[in-house]
Amino acid sequence: MAGSPAGTTALLCHLNKLIAIYSPTITYQRHGWCVIRRICTSVSRCRSQAQTKRKSAPQELVGVVGLEIHAQIHSNTKLFSGSQVGFQAPPNSLVSFFDASLPGTLPVLNRRCVEAAVMTGLALNCTINRKSLFDRKHYFYADLPAGYQITQQRLPIAVDGTLTYSHLGGRKRNTVVTKSVRIKQIQLEQDSGKSLHDDYRSQTLIDLNRAGVGLMELVMEPDMSCGEEAAAAVREMQLILQALGTCQGNMADYEIQRQMVVLESGGTVQNETRSFDGKTGHTIPMRDKEGLQDYRFMPEPNLPPLMVYEACSTAPPGVAPSQLVVLEEVRERLPELPSVRRQRLVETYGILPEHSFTLVNEDGLMDYFEAVVRETKAGPRKVIGWVMNELQGLLHQQNLSVSQSPISPQALAQILNLQENGQISSSIAKQVFQELWKTPGKTAQQIVKEHDLGMVNDSTEIHRICQKVVDSHPDQVQAIRGGNKKVLNKLMGLVQKETKGRADPVLVRAILEQKTS
């Protein structure tokens, strides 16, 4: 709390709570797909900070969360140079003269990066500016070789979009709650290099491999009211970007050091940029760079205005087609977005909306589900039950991702097929699933055989067991005969207990009905 003016403590306590809720999303970051640079929070209806925490206070503090997301554009080469984008390359091996800011070099805009931003803008219902501009943002930092970053401060490529996102709410957390957040703008900008501080020798090493890689900065309006909403919105954004392929999902861990979650308490209270300390769970004022520095923005003189055309035919003559960014063409390439995908899952498979939500939101789960459906006779609604309960249950319990599941979709399909074919009962199927999880090398059939879990098909044997149960429970038989058919279920349970669940329930029922009639 160092440096925070008196009187804001209550506010910050409240904000800390938000951050605490929010922190689960930070774990997304550990997979490094993008960076959340800043959470803007502002407080409305804040009359008297000291009193607001009292229950009797007429007006409660309302937290507001906005986000700026820096997503690294998935492209082969950097935003303004021809050097490759790569994450495991030796330090300073992917650095062009321009990336190192050698004097006399000039930026040349990468059309692929522009298309990625345009596509993202379209997916987020943005207005694509037909003309956008680049600006220089100045600050001295060792991993920013030119002394400025080229960004889009005045007129970004896309503005005024919306992101519709959902999260599971309700008491049982199984109701899909849908909300939306306004996207203020999407701007193209350069990434910086990486500073490696060697405290022992008190020196800093610079790796410029990342310098100049294209970023999309996605700025959301502060339309979210809590960390949970923010987390859901970020997840939806991630899914959209992955679906578009404009941002890769599997970048390296080096992003972690850059992950700062910054609080900006706004309104009339104060204007200060703060960072979140994940270890202590507190916010601390950030370095001057963010808070006080004047970036001395100016137009980038070496790049003409970035033009985007509706169609090839609307472009001026003389521009090479390979240089054109055409909305019509980008729109055609838009893939299925997560929301459409969920709708399709509900319609195609007849599953519940909350199930479609989980399928799409968990990495790889939808593919897993669809692979099982393809390979089994069992209906999709039966499959979804297995995926949601058995599979997800064990995955969560052991903190595994779908791709780490010891049971492949094919193996699960086999289990379901054994059940469908009447070779095992549903309770045995679950038992096989558990066994298979422990010994993933085996097949379902092997487990059924080894543990003797197959259906008892010998009808004389079933007859014998049924007779034994009927004989030893005369009172129940009497009740059934007296018209209380429900008691039959109890006898069925006893038979299944005897057979360890391996008898065909339909057959057992028929035999018991006959013997108690």
Place this chain on the structure above:
Amino acid sequence: MLSLSIREVSLALREGRISPTELCRKCLNRIKKTHYLNAYITVTEELALKQAQEAESRLLKGAPKGPLDGIPFAVKDNFCTENIKTTCASKMLKDYTPPYSATVVQKLLDQGAVLMGKTNLDEFAMGAGSTDSAFGPVRNPWSYATPYREQTGTEMDSDWVITGGSSGGSAAAVASLTSYLSLGSDTGGSTRNPGALCGVVALKPTYGLVSRHGLIPLVNSMDVPGIITRSVHDAATVLDILQGHDVKDSTTITHNPSTLTNLFDDFDVRNICVGIPKEYHAPGLSQETLAQWSRVADMFERAGARVEQVSLPHTQHSIVCYHVLCHTEVASNMARFDGLEYGHRSGVDSSTETMYSTTRHEGFNDVVRGRILSGNYFLLRQNYEHYFVKAQQVRRLIAEDFKRVFNSGVDVLLTPTTMSDAMRYTDFMQEDNRTRSAQEDIFTQPVNMAGLPAVSVPTALSNRGLPIGLQLIGPTLQDRKVLMVAQWIEQKVGFPPIRYHGDTGEGEMGEEVHEREQTSVV
């Protein structure tokens, strides 16, 4: 031989009257003889001889690459040259060797032209005298030529005059006959100004016509590589080679520019309208320069051209706005010189910030530091609207002034290039760089604000025996037209070739200069 134009010497090379290595040696000798001019920062003797040798074998086979094969040239030391030091006349880059060549340099090398060396300039091209270089000032070759010596009667090593700037070394190299062409850079007049004061042709092409890739920038939105030659025809020849789209410079025009060879065949002076902007009749304009301006205007009129007085009403505001824009871009462009990746690095390294500031303090001269300071001031959030935005708005008005005049039927504008002939160094240094830049760029920088083509042509010697030049300005991308008119002037004025008083050191000089083609009539 050394005083010939490119066209003439190229013919001599083809006809075998001289070989490229002989020519190269002559130029190298002349560089040594004129060492006192301080025109070159680096002389690339070995490389030049090697290139000349290669040109020679091509010429012997009868397969020259083009009109520049074997022709010695010089390059202002703010254009990057692969494996050759590129200093910007600054301590900051005094040991900097770029790993690549500027597009314009590469194009000349690809044509077989022979690089003699890198020429002196004001540090980072900030100046109008070529007096503010970390390697010392450049001296105007005309200080040592017969007319000036006869007028002043002073000793060789005193009373010398400046070359103008910032491309003073490049202008001096061509004027002193050590190179047949040179590259300058022109941001506010830096090519035309020394061109006028050194009595050579200096072309500033339309912004975007010639690639800036590899030109260490002063003001990206105004910088243009400039061409310095001894004749307009030569300038056209060089522009023909340098112009065109460059994928490495996104501000170059994408369509194919018109070819400039044989462009003078269809020129009829009676079809053109010459505008005389009244605002260029500025206080401080010397009587002699004014007289030259009138003389040439009269020549046009007598020859049947239409000569009209026109108005460019925002001209007086141009220089102030030019400086605001110049300083802001300088502040930005100089930010990269922090001692980390290349260039000078201070030994004081108690912290990164200390290292930055001492590096920059040690590496830049007062002029550069001053511009960085004021540029950053103009860009501060609270000042941006008042200075940068206002200057941009005025810049547009200036561009519109020109557009309106050209749309009214004017083909070219005729103006002085500088206020007067070259000042003595001792006089020039009485004022600081900022004052001098404001005075010296007064007629040239509006052209850069508007991105137009312009050329300075020498017209006569002053009473002091120093060159006076006039400037022609054309509409955007009408470089060809500007050159056509310039050549007409060149042919009419009979500007004298440089002559050295008692230049016995180079015995041939006396005869050679007379050998030079006097304005061949088309």
